Amino acid sequence: MNDDLQAIAFGSRPGSAITPMRSRGGETAIDSWMRAVAAGARGHYAAASAELDRADRSTADPAVRSLAYSTRASHLRQAGRHARARRHDGEALWWATGEATDAVARAAVLDALIGLAADSLGSARFDLADRLLARCEIVLAGMDDGEPWIWTGRLRLRHLWVRTESALYRGEAHRARTAMLERVELLDACPSVRHRIKTDLIAAAASAATGATAEAAQVAIECADAARTHGQLPLEWAATSLLVGIGTTAQGDEDLIDSEARLRRELNARGGGFTPV
Template sequence: MRIMRPEPTPAPTGVQEWQRAVDLGAQGRAAAARRVLSTLTADPAVSPSVASLAHSTRASLLRQAGGHGPARVGDGRACLLAVGATRTCSGADGAADAGWLSAAWLDGLVGLAADNLGLGDFAASRRLLDRAAEHAAACAALDSADWRTAARTRLRLSWVRSEWGLYSGDLDTARAAAAASAELVDAVPSDRHRIKTDLIGAAVAAASGETEAAVAAGRGVFERAAAGGLLPLQWAAAALLSGVDSAAEYASDVVFLRDRLARRGMPLAPLSPLERHGR
């Protein structure tokens, strides 16, 4: 039986530059990524969906550096620009852009959930995750052949759901979401997303007392992230391993990688007022 897949639709204006910024951020080159994102948000020709994605991506960079409070501003702007996705799931911003607008709305909501999680507001974080899940289910008809829309945002939602379980102490939720992520990532042809999914699985294993599994998965993530030049993920894996692995080198890797990230514009500490606004 032949599986019918959605026909690809043209990507909205600005998607290529947004993808470039995402790739730079994945390498830890946050300063360069912010420059690209600032250009996108200032360009009136860029579609609302991509402008929204630019704001939520910049918020993600802030969040990775520990700026959960300032990140809420960017994620809020992202939701404001994509609010049209809440009115209808049949083409809020034109047929070609509807799936992207829906993805942008989901990115904003999931980003806000992660921001509130980092600030310790578990109730607000869960409400935002539930709202995102409801939207994803209601707008399933907008699924497109471009994995960067529905497939990617559903995976991100599952990641943050698992993190919510870890931070709040609800290991059942953390495990269930990690298992769901392992299935959802099959629809995402991105090594980085697979590595991040495995990192979350390693964290869940560590929290569950499955130390050997956590070490094995964490080492695999560390090596694959290093091979791919994905410094933020490599640093996160080193930080995990420094707490669960008896090998001493990971503690020094944490410091070394932290310094490299700072030199690339991703200091894992509060940012200056100018950096907070991407200038």
């Protein structure tokens, strides 16, 4: 794998410019997938889609094709399009079906299952989401944490996110906040600035749900600032949206509402499908 791309997509340099694509023979499908992840993290959804097309065309590896479909689903889910995302996650699981003989294949299975669980939450199918998360635990139990974080710790963190969201969707705020206590250990091994920001943002949402709005607002402000610093526009929008929902920050509510609308328009200009336009 390309170390520069890995640092941008899943590491310490998410705000760095994505390097120009190498010659056709010098870059793997995994590299194209990481380019798509990095582009999507910056809200460049159209560019990410083109990279995923390139990854899909350049490989017959079912695990990589599965990762590409899961990534497409993630970009749709960020815009609240859970039904469309579910179709892509289902395709991802189809490609990942079979004996997961290596870390990448196991990660593909987990990305698909976790994505399907998140899609189910978005369509209020809470019991299905919990069953899918339980299936994930079986795969996670057999995971070798000696493998690269992209294929191990990243999935443990995503699983925690969706478990927490499941509790929030059910109105079980204290269970959500308790679940997020697990993040401390998981973040110790996390090299990804982007994943750290998102984890803190979900923790802020759990705090807000328990009534700790001042604490939640402060963390959300820090998340928005960090996302802005690192060019992670979707996370900046998500943090701003949470602040709008909390409505108890030092910044004026009207300014927050204007900021949320401006960020959403920018995401749509980059190929997102956020509504209202």
